[in-house]
């Protein structure tokens with residue numbers, strides 16, 4: 001579980017620790033420096049998730065995984081993975097040592113670069129991370145970046161977020177869109193309800209919970225509804241938004257948000273757990289899951 005919009009260190013703070021950090025927060029991956037234990041963590045996570053995600057993640061995710069030739073036994077070499085990714089959609093993965101400031105993050109996305117943590121969680125913390133690591137960022141995000149439409153959405157998001165900061169001085173609403181799509185999105189595919197959100201695909205427990213648990217609400221994608229809905233940073237989600245297709249996601253966000261931002265200045269905001277009469281409900285949750293255990 002991770003939150004892409006938590007506080008981040010400044011460039012000066014990072015430079016004190018890592019003198020060769022770039023102005024855009026990139027650092028060399030130093031792939032040769034990973035030890036066997038670290039490759040072992042990648043291997044365990046990769047095996048576990050790819051087995052678990054069968055019939056849970058969407059086809060597009062698996063196509064991306066295959067297209068990028070991510071290796072099961074070794075932490076990916078970003079340059080090599082990027083060469084594959086670039087052939088498919090023009091994106092590259094760049095290495096960063098920490099969560100990066102919003103503006104830096106969006107500038108990378110706007111230029112088709114995905115910043116990926118170069119560190120990996122320790123072997124005794126396979127199920128917990130407080131910073132997005134290489135498994136979350138590369139296994140979780142890069143397969144979807146190999147998808148033509150989704151990768152365009154990601155770039156449009158980066159550009160849109162820069163515009164939101166510059167022209168409208170507002171980010172929270174857009175952050176919710178990222179959260180409920182890129183990180184925790186579900187898709188109503190021909191084969192059934194499937195996962196595409198990176199925060200879910202990289203989590204063992206949530207990849208089961210988000211589809212199998214009766215607890216959360218699953219509601220049809222609705223741009224303004226999402227932007228009015230707060231999100232929980234920790235614990236499993238109480239609410240997932242379901243898209244019908246990546247084309248829908250792209251189409252619905254491919255419009256000038258100026259009037260939307262103006263509308264969002266007033267009007268209601270919602271909490272996860274609330275269901276509205278106007279919602280397109282896939283499954284109405286029982287809301288019986290309470291922090292860490294399923295209530296009987």
Ligand code: PHE
Pocket residue numbers: 153156157159160161163164177253254255256257258
């Ligand atoms: N269309 C949005 C705007 O005009 C930009 C955007 C695209 C934001 C896709 C998010 C996702 O600001």
Ligand code: CO
Pocket residue numbers: 004132136137140141183198199
């Ligand atoms: Co992420």
